[in-house]
Amino acid sequence: MLQDLGRRLARQVRAEDSLCRLAGDAFMLVLPDVGQDLRLADLASLCERLLARMAEPFDLDGHQVQVHLSLGVALYPRDGTDGETLMRHADTALHAAKHAGRQTYRFFEPSMNEALARFLQTRDALRDALEHHEFVLHDQPRVALDTGRVVGVEALVRWQRPEGGLVLPGDFIDVAKESGLIVPIGHWVLAEACRQAVAWRQAGWPDLVMAVNLSTVQFRRGGIGDEVLAALEVSGLDPAGLELELTESILLEGAADVLTAVSTWKAAGIQLAIDDFGTGYSSLAYLKHFPVDTLKIDRSFIAGMVEQEKPDA
Ligand SMILES: [Mg+2]
Structure with a gap:
């Protein structure tokens, strides 16, 4: 299914874009040179197209399986000027998208960091609570x-x-x-x-x-x-x-x-x-x-x- 998903994603992007699987069910798309005049609305419609394509069921040996995609977007240079920062901020936006419910996308905003920090803190404390x-x-x-x-x-x-x-x-x-x-x-x-x-x-x-x-x-x-x-x-x-x-x-x-x-x-x-x-x-x-x-x-x-x-x- 992951291979299928990868192929489906690849069909949605341009030849000069990069697509990789980061880990598990996490994929990353890098879209270089989107142009100075790229509007957020264009990116938003790309996100919507990806969500729509991935929402179509996958066929696994005759079983219809549906995946729920969440997308987080970080923009260069607005949200970071190096790869590491961009990836971190995209991840934060992804987290916000998941929080908002499945099958959606979010663009990074600085306020997300604070919310994420609070979430991570509680999550880690809950893990300890289970253990203890x-x-x-x-x-x-x-x-x-x-x-x-x-x-x-x-x-x-x-x-x-x-x-x-x-x-x-x-x-x-x-x-x-x-x-x-x-x-x-x-x-x-x-x-x-x-x-x-x-x-x-x-x-x-x-x-x-x-x-x-x-x-x-x-x-x-x-x-x-x-x-x-x-x-x-x-x-x-x-x-x-x-x-x-x-x-x-x-x-x-x-x-x-x-x-x-x-x-x-x-x-x-x-x-x-x-x-x-x-x-x-x-x-x-x-x-x-x-x-x-x-x-x-x-x-x-x-x-x-x-x-x-x-x-x-
Ligand atoms: Mg009750």
Whole structure:
């Protein structure tokens, strides 16, 4: 596929341009002598053309595979006068493009350096946190209104920094997702939540259900279907004691993989919930395709619903 990708890229540039593969799935294009009068708009349309060409599926032995391209652009002499600086700034712009979502491009801007530095700092700290077991789970109870009994808990991850201070997910989850560290973190959360659920069930809540949140990134990486089953097996948790919370975006991005994983889980007896319902492209129609047990309506719809009275629309 990389060879195919290389050929496709090569067809988009001029004979005097250079194309090389830097590492893994990273390619570099060097376009010399683009002319004094080259406008940014021209470069932008080149970027758009590259994105469009690469978005067409690749055929790998009969399998249709789609790649998601991100582009970062640095200009000589505006963004640097030597190769090293230009490459570094192009890389920074690339990073910004990835951050903005896949299938897009960015031109380097000096302010990007600051944002990148912050990202790298958090990413490295998260790596250390994983290694030094600094994550903890806080169980948020779910109480049955009719009996007042705790019927379940939702495992919420927190980062207990050694220098003190508990960091909430809002301050690190984005970096974890973007860096891919959400995969090992999610792996730990799943295993730990299952272990904890077994402990709760033995401690006097035999029917307690442990809810665990899953992110789109975990699905993109693949293998999440088996990972969940393995966590159950290792912990000895009854599948009925686990509820997986999926967001609408997981379901929407939902290729065949998601459907397969979801139906495997369902068949195993695991419960499924849609989290933050109402914040994405909510559609009751797709709920028909997913065997969902619980809808968790987003807090923005619930907040103040008892106090506030809206006039009739
Ligand atoms: Mg949740």
